[in-house]
Amino acid sequence: MATFGTLSQRLTDALATLRTKGKLSASDVDSTVREIRRALLEADVSLDVVKSFTSKVRERALADEVNRALNPAQQVVQIVNEELVAILGGEQRRLQFAKQPPTVIMLAGLQGAGKTTLAGKLAKWLRGQGHTPLLVACDLQRPNAVTQLGVVAEQAGAAIYAPHPGNTGDADSKVVGDPVRVAKDGVAEAKAKHHDFVIVDTAGRLGVDQELMKQASSIRKAINPDEVLFVIDAMIGQDAVETAKAFQEGVDFTGVVLTKLDGDARGGAALSIRTVTGKPILFASTGEGLDDFEPFYPDRMASRILDLGDILTLIEQAQQTFDEEEARKVAEKIKKDEFTLDDFLKQLQQLRGAGSIKKMMGMLPGMGKMKEQLDQFDDREIVRTEAIIQSMTPAERENPKILNGSRRLRIAKGSGMTVTDINQLVQRFEQAAKMMKTVARGGVPQVPGMGPVPGMGSHGGKKRTAKKKGGSRSGNPAKRARENAALAAEVKPATQGSGFGLDKKTDAQAAPSEEELTKIASMLKGNRLG
C-alpha cells in the first residue's frame, strides 16, 4: 500500500494539469501551489509547515531557472520533492549504540500508538542482527499491558523483565507498582545477565498529562537511555505538533518511530514532527506482524509521496527473502528466454514469502494511480494461480504453447477454476515473462499507467523502456540475438525522462524520436557487440 497514498494522489492531480503545459506562468504556479497546500492539509501536515513549504516551492518555481528549463513541470516536481526531503530530514540516521553495553532504548508515546507491539518488533529485529535484547515492562498503567509484552517477547524470542504484573484489575489493582524502579532494575538485570540491549516499554500518556509526563521524565533520568524513541501513529492529525512538542519537553526523545504506515493514512505528521522537533524518524512500522518493521528513509519516503515509488526498499525487501543464487538462475533463464511456468510458480511462492504482494506493489512507482485496483487485489489470487499451475503437466509448464482447448479444460477441472481463468493466467504469464526480461536487462518494466521512473536519471544511469520490448521469440538464434541486442540497446539511451508515472500518454516532448533511437541504438550496439 502506497504509504502516502492520498497525498500522492492529490499531488498527482495537482501536477497533471501542469505537465501538459510547456511553460510556467505565475498563475499556473499559484494554482498548483494551492492544490499542493490543500493536499498537504488533507494529509494532516501541520498548518505552519504547510505554509512555509508552499511558500518555498512557490518562490523557487517562479525563479528563472524553471522557465528556461526544457520541462518545467518536471522541475516543479523536483522542487516539491527536494523540499519534502528537506523537511523529512535529509540524511537518515542509524540507531545509536552505547559504547559500553547494554544499549538502553526507551519507548514513549500516546496511548494506542503501538509502543508494546513496537517493542516486540525492535526486539526481533535486534535478535536478527545477533543481539540479545531484554524487554522491560514499565507500562503498569494499562490493564494487562505487561501480559501483552510477555506474549510479544515470546513471539520475538526475547527475554523479558517484568517483576510487577501491572494493572490486572484485581481488587488491589489500585496499588500500581513504580515504573521508575522497574526500569532501573531492568537495566541492572540486563547488565547482570549480559544482555546487550534493553528495550523499556512505558505506559501511553497524553502530552497534557503533567503527572505522567513527569513520570516518563523520571524514568529517563533513572536509566539514562541511549535512545528515547517517540512512537507515533501515522494517522495522527494536527495535534501531532503539540504532542511532539510536549514529549520533547517531557522526555526529550532522540528519535521518532512512525507506526501504522500500512494503513491509508497520509502520514503528513511525519513532515510536521520532523520540522517542529528536528528529531530524525528512525523506523517505520508497517503491519501487525513482528517483521513488519523497517528503517525509515526520508529521501525514499519523499519519492514515495511523489508517486515515484520506493524501488530501493522494494529491492531490499525482496533480497532478504529471495535466494540470490535462485534469483541469478532465474535471471539467466529470463535472458535466455527459457523462463517457464514452473519458474513463474517458484517466483510467486517466493513473493509470498516476501510478505504481502500488495505491500510490494504499493512501493512500485505509479501505483498511487492504481491504488484502487490494488485495493481490489487479493493475495488469495496467488493461491489460485498456484493451483492452476500445479494442475499442469511438466511438459505444459515447460511450454505453455501446447495448451490446447482440451488441455485447458482438464486444467480448469483439476484446479477448480474456469477455462477463462486459465487463459488469463497464460496471458499474464507471457506479460510477466516479457516484463521480467526487460528488468533482467536493466530496463524499467512498463506497467500500464506507469511511466518510466524519473529521478533515477539524475544519478547518471537513466534507463528508458522503449514501447516495444517484447524481445524476440524468433526460433532463429542469430536473429534472436540480433533483435535482443537491439532491444537491450533501446532500453539504454539516457533520454530526458518523461512522465512521473502519472500520465499514460506519451510525453511528446520527452520521448526520443525514432531517428534518435536508432542512432543511439546503433552506437550502443557497436559498443556492446564490439
Add this chain to the structure above:
Amino acid sequence: MSETSKSWSLGRAFSNIFGSATKFEEITDETWEDLEAALITADFGPDITDSVIDQLRKDVDRLSITDAAELRSMLRDALEERLAAFDPTLSLKERPAVILVVGVNGVGKTTSIGKLANYLKKFDKKVLLGAADTFRAAAVEQLSTWATRAGVDIVKPEKQGQDPASVAFQTVQKAINDSYDMVLIDTAGRLQTKNALMDELGKIRRVIEKQVPIAEVLLVLDATTGQNGLAQAQAFLEVAGVTGLILTKLDGSAKGGFVLSVQQETGLAIKLVGQGEGIDDLTGFTPHAFARQLVE
C-alpha cells in the same frame, strides 16, 4: 506544560481574533485568516473549514456584522448546528441488546467497552462482554480486567487464536440462554485497508445477526486522528454497518474536528465520548458542550 499544550486551542486562537468581549474589534481579512487557521488546526479539514467560513461570510454580509466578538458566537452556533444534525442516542431496545465495537488499532476499543459496561451496570442492567479480539496479544486479558472492574461477566475464547466470529456467537448464545440485557462484543483492531480483516468483521456481524438483530455497531475513533478518520468511518460503515461513533482521547490536546466531516459524509452520529483512562470517563455526546469546548 499545560500552558504550551493548550496554547494552540481554539479558545486561545480565537482570543487573538476576537479580543476581549467588551472591546469592539472590526472583522478584517486577518480575522478570517486566523479563523481558517484555527479550524484547520482543530482537524476540521480543508473542506469543512471552507464551507464553515463561506457560511459565516455570507451571514456576516447579510446581517452587516462588523464586530469580531459576534463572529465568535456565530461560529459556535454554526458548529453546534452542524453537530446537532444527527441523533446521538443509543438505541438499546432489543433484548439482549447486542453492541458490536469496531475500529482501527489502538483507538481505545477495549477501554471504551470497559467503561460502557460499567455505565450500563449502573442502570442495573445485566451485562455480558464478549472477547472476540483473539488476535492481539493479551487483548482478552485486558478485557477481562475491565470486566472484573465493572463487575460484569465475560465470555472468553476457548483456545488461543479461535475464530472471533465463533466467540461472538457463543457470547450471544449465552446472553440469550441466561437472559442478559446487554452484550458488548470487543473486536480486534484492524486498519480499514486490510480487506481480509474487514471481511472477517462482516462475518462476525452475520453470525450475530443469525441469532438476534444487532442493536448498535459502534465505531471507535481516536480524537488525535486527522483526516484519515473519514476514510475509517466510510470503510467500516460499508463492511460492518456502523450505526454510531465513539470519540476517544478527548482529554488530550486534540479536538477531533474531523468528526464533523465524518458526521456529514456518513450520517453517523457521535454517541459516546471518552475523556480519560478512568472507568467513569465516558459520557454521552452533547453537541452544545462539544461546540463550546471547540470554540472557548
